[in-house]
Amino acid sequence: MESTPEQDIRSFKFERILNQDTGRKTINLLGTISGLPAIITAEKTAFNSTSPxxxxxxxxxxxxxxxxxxxxxxxxxxxxxxxSATENAAVKVNMIYPCTEVHIKKYSAQQLHMVVETPEIYDKYILKYIKQKTEGGRLNWVYNILSHKEESEKIIYEDTDNEMGFILLPDLKWDLVTMSTLYLSVIVHRTDIRSIRDFTPVHLPFLISLRTKVLNAVSERYTLSRNLLKIYVHYQPSYYHFHVHVVHISHDMGASATVGKAILLDEVIQMLEVMKIAESTGKQLGYKDLDMTYVLGEEHDLWKKVFEPLANGTEPTI
Structure with a gap:
């Protein structure tokens, strides 16, 4: 008989603390469930403000x-x-089971570095890395959401168009209750965009439409003013199928929403509009032609396989 997620988490055997943040009241634990590696992340919840x-x-x-x-x-x-777990929970718990070595590195404490990814580095090394990260069923969980095999009950809004459409649903990091910590994810239906590196001015109508529809859907569903929402993307993203983050402006997302990681969707649109103007001079530009400066942890494969070797004057091993 297959165990339930609740039974799985109760059988978690602790091995070590991967990381903890006393400021944001979070902790990441590594252990095993039925002999397989698992990660549990726990975060203290916000105070219940509905009945102060x-x-x-x-x-x-x-x-x-x-x-x-x-x-x-x-x-x-x-x-x-x-x-009360349903009305006034003390902690929000996420479980990744079975987890991979990539997950363990991601949730471990590590030294950070600022790196500059030139168009040449992107073309020669990063594209290989992206290809590796999209093979072998790594994005099956994304396709399960897009095909309504999983999490269909959570969908807030959907545009089903294959080119312009997307699904809007709560991110696992949100407790679904506290509006000041609202966190939603937008996963697009099209599969030809892996990250902002794939964007050129031809994608402007798609991004402008997405931004408008997302703002309308969120403000109508949660009665929130549009100027209370941050919409941004990550580079590097955590997975290579284009997705967007929608967060309440009061929510402290820590490193996830800082310079060197998060890029406002409005800034992406504005950059593409500038590139469109440049087309009048005969230049065909896209995000692949830019230097991208961002933060990497020492446990990230891109640091170990690309940027650390480059910093040491050796050839990357990717």
Whole structure:
């Protein structure tokens, strides 16, 4: 009899801590489930703001208090809060099982480096890496979503057009409750775009349409003003099928939304519009012709196989 995800996570055998962030209250754990490697990530949830008046209630809010110190008008306590997995959960937990060595590297603490990916490096090395990362069924989970085999019940909005269409659904990092931490993903139906490196001015109508439809769908579904939303892409992305991130502007996404990782969709559109103007001079430009500066961790394959060897004056091994 096949076990349930709940049974799997209960049988997790801890091996070591991969990383923890005390500021963002997250921890990544490596272990095994039924002998196979697994990663559990846990994040403290935001406070429930739907019924703030009950916060001091011993039944619905602060169930216990311990006074640490008092100085004039200032008081410091430690306390516990009434919790429910459905209404006031204390932690959000993600499980990757079975995980791969790539996952382990991604979720491990590591030194970061700023690298410059020139068009020559992209053409000679990065394209090979992207091809490796799209072979062997690595994107099956994406195609399962696009074909409604998985997560169809989560879809917020869908444009089914093969060229202009996409699926909008909650990201696994969102608790589905706290609007100030809203995090959605946009996965496009077309399969010819792996990252922003594939964009040229010909893609402008597609991106402008996507931006408009996403803003309309999110603002209507969650009654949010469009100016409260950040829409951005990653380079390098975590997987090579074009997708977009939609996040509430108040949500602190940490390294995921910082310079050297996140690029606003508006900036991508603006850059392509500039490239379109350049076409009048006979120049055919795209993102493949730009230097891309971004952050890589030392455990990332691109650092180990491409940029570290280049920095050391040796030939990359990819």
């Amino acid at each position: 008046a009950s916060f001091v209630s011993p039944e619905q809010g602060l169930t216990s208090l311990n006074l640490l110190q008092k100085n004039d008008i200032y008081h410091w306590f430690m306390g516990t809060i009434a919790q």
